[in-house]
Amino acid sequence: MSVPPLVLISGPEQVIADRALAETLDAVRQDDPEAEIIRIDGSAYAPGDLSIHTSPSLFGGTKVVVVRDLDEGTDALIDELTTVVQQGVDGVLIVTHKSGQRGKRALDAIKKAGPRVVNAPAIKSxxxxxxxxxxxxxxxxxxxxxxxxxxxxxxxxxxxxxxxxxxxxxxxxxxxxxxxxxxxxxxGGKVEATGFRVADAAVAGDAPEALRLLRHALASGVDPVPIVAVLASQLRQVARVASAGRGRSDQLAKQLGMAPWQIDRARAASRGWDGDRLGRAIQAVAAADFDVKGGGRDPVYAVERAVLEITRQRHATA
CATH class of the missing domain: 1.10.8.60 (Helicase, Ruva Protein; domain 3)
Structure with a gap:
């Protein structure tokens, strides 16, 4: 069989973990179209289920037991899974574990048994x-x-x-x-109505376009909070790239945890800015962030004021 008896899918990124599980089950079915798939939810585990489902089948055929979310598993599941793995798996046992210390004893037993490990690391940057x-x-x-x-x-x-x-x-x-x-x-409509377009225009100092895009975004139902977050992110990226010195985009991307195209965009946007004016623009956005999260009376006015201050700082003298 192309799938080993023990498979561990480890990591918090659910899209990757779900895809790995689906691909593993597809591979099992290619080897045995009649394979029996049994799914066990870690947080809702009924004591004894694992021992029953991993016991040899009287009728032959491949039995696949999928234990989802070991990191949320009950004490009974952790105990039984540890024992089953130590005794040896009959059929195929697939275990998913997002992160954390919960279930570590069973996880250690799985790793010691030499499973196929599929990583599903968090994709954040x-x-x-x-x-x-x-x-x-x-x-x-x-x-x-x-x-x-x-x-x-x-x-x-x-x-x-x-x-x-x-x-x-x-x-x-x-x-x-x-x-x-x-x-x-x-x-296209979604692109135009995002905070990214607003931020691009504001950082470039184009007040009329930034306000047009902002009002379009707000009219389209975009909340002021994420728009302010994007403004802050764009300005921070410009500041980080401007202070990182020269170098190839791909090298700086690794150093700063950004994509190469973001390096190129931030470099282009940094022209016409200096540290003092960037600092004042960032402070204006920080004040808007406080206002749109409940500190002010009018979130729309707060984000408009921040956009105008960014554009003013872009054209101001140091």
Whole structure:
């Protein structure tokens, strides 16, 4: 059988973990289409279930037991899983564990038994999300430009499930190279209404365009809180890249935990700024963040005031 008796899927990124589980089960079914799949939920475990389900079948055939969320498992599950693994697995046992110390004793027993380990690490940084999207297209044998990756992240957001669906839609509905124009055709309205476009215009000092995009975003139902968060993020990126010195984009990307296209964009945006004016712009956004989270009476006015202050600082003299 192509799937070993023991498989551990370890890590908090649920999209990757679910995909690894589905691919493992598909591989089992290719070897044995009649394989019996039994699923056990760690947090709702009934004592004795694991021992029953992992015992040899009287009727033959492959039995696959999937233990989900060992990190949320009951004491009974942890005890029984440790014993089952130490005694040897009959059939296939697949265990998922997101993170943390819960279930460590059983986890140690699994690792000692030499399982196939599939890692599902958290994808948090913009650099990692850009790489994830790029790999989604690569896995589907489609080429995508860095500008298209950026546009997709800005339009769809950074939830991996939504990104996977958006990537699949573009693959299914288009042909050839996927560039920013292709993304705009499918997500143009969303792109224009995001805080990223507002931030780009504000950091560039274009007050009329920044306000137009801001009002469009607010009219489209975008909350002021994430817009302020994006303004803060963009300004911090400009400050970090400006202070990081010269170097290749890919090298700085690794150093700063950013995507190469973000390095290039921040470098371009940093022209015309200095440290003092950046600092004042960041302080203005920090004040807006306080206001939009309940400290002020009018969140819309607070974010508009921050946008105008950013553009004013962009054109101010030091």
């Amino acid at each position: 913009d650099r990692d999300k850009s790489a994830f999207v790029t790999n989604e297209f690569r896995a589907r044998r489609r080429k995508v430009t860095p500008d298209a990756v950026r546009a997709l992240l800005e339009a769809v957001g950074k939830d991996l499930r939504e990104l996977v669906q958006a990537c699949q839609q573009l693959v299914d509905d288009t042909e050839g190279l996927i560039d920013a124009d292709v993304v705009a055709r499918y997500h």
